[in-house]
Amino acid sequence: MAIFGDAFATAFSLLFGGDRQLFGIVALSLQVSLAATLIAAAIGLPIGAALALARFPGRQTIVVILNALMGLPPVVVGLVVYLLLSRAGPLGSLGLLFTPGAMVVAQTVLIAPILAALARQTLEDAWAEHCDQLRSLGASLMQSAATLLWDTRYALVTVVLAGFGRAAAEVGAVIIVGGNIAGVTRTMTTAIALETSKGDLGLALALGIVLLSVVLAVNAAASWLKSMSVRRYG
Amino acid sequence: MASILPLQLSHVRLAIGTTIVAEDFTLALAAGDPTIVVGANGSGKSTLLRLCHGLAIPTGGTIAWARDPKGQQAMVFQRPSMLRRSALANVAYGLKLRGMPREMRTAIARDRLCRVGLEAIADRPARVLSGGEQARVALARAWALDPQILFLDEPTASLDPAATRALEDILRAMADEGTKIVMTTHNLGQARRLGADIVFLHRGRVLEHAPVERFFRSPGTPEAAAYLAGELPW
Known part of the structure; x- marks a missing residue:
């Protein structure tokens, strides 16, 4: 178990020793996952709102599929995006494969269903509570959706952060479409996979500690935001 | 402004699945003093x-207004959301939906909050207010729309006597300004205090519609007599 002690020492010295390479990896990870989270939120939240408020044939089927997509395996997403972006693929002309852009696309595909499904649940509960009142006041479905998106903003921040956590922690998709190229597409998770296979377990574990810290900080922020909003707005 | 009243219901039926919640609502509501709707639980008061x-939307029969009631009616629910x-902002929200400029709607909302005695808590978050305060905010929200007719579904069901009195005073003021009040209640004392005429429902039917004095003195159906005998008199 000495390896854990060594790993913490390594992690500590890497973090506070100002290791440029490490910061490059951490920064790229955060950039890619943040961009994917923003795009996925822009796509997923409106879809969640539409599914929560609108009633149409086939809605229940879509909800079931969407819930199932929350468990989408990252490697499968990586493979599909790889095929789409590869030179011979339909989107090959974009030249995105093995760039951070491809990683953003893959993570967006991975977490957009999660954001949509969780947002749908949140908004459906809010709609059940406010439906009569909003209709009584003459709100259109679009106005109601906008109102409820704003009204559940704190719960939705938690939803979005859950998506971010998932994106930042996955390795299967980014390693396939990014290729783990040092200095270009190497993220925390792909670096951990690489260092582990090279046998540098200390460095891998150190990176793992950094990753865990980021995820922990994100979750702490989410829970703080939530409790603050409950205190303030009920 | 041209009146949307009278409102005429002819043999209105409502079935939800195989459950019939309204059997035959035939009723005319004219402009003027408050109409109070009474009846046992499940008699169809809220449904009416x-x-x-x-x-x-009725599954049978017709509901006819003198002219298009769009934007001319409001409702206060038993549990205000x-x-x-x-x-x-809650009070101003309905006006915002109608596209009224911010300053104008804020001024109106502030005026209505004053008139329900809540000017002091105007800027507090609505969801942390007490039940009595929320009931008054709900009334102010409906009042802000300046409806020709206001429906209230047991607005005082969960209020203490003081809050109930306060609400009744507000309703009387609104009625004096020409708003038609249509309210359900289990509180027969309140029905006497506020109502000019009583609508008595029994198992999804309008069994009686009579001036308040006559209804309490000599109910015209055995069902109404049994209801009056069974209800507590305050």
């Missing part, structure tokens, strides 16, 4: 209001 207000914003 929801049908009149347009929240439920408050958005996660200030009391003032």
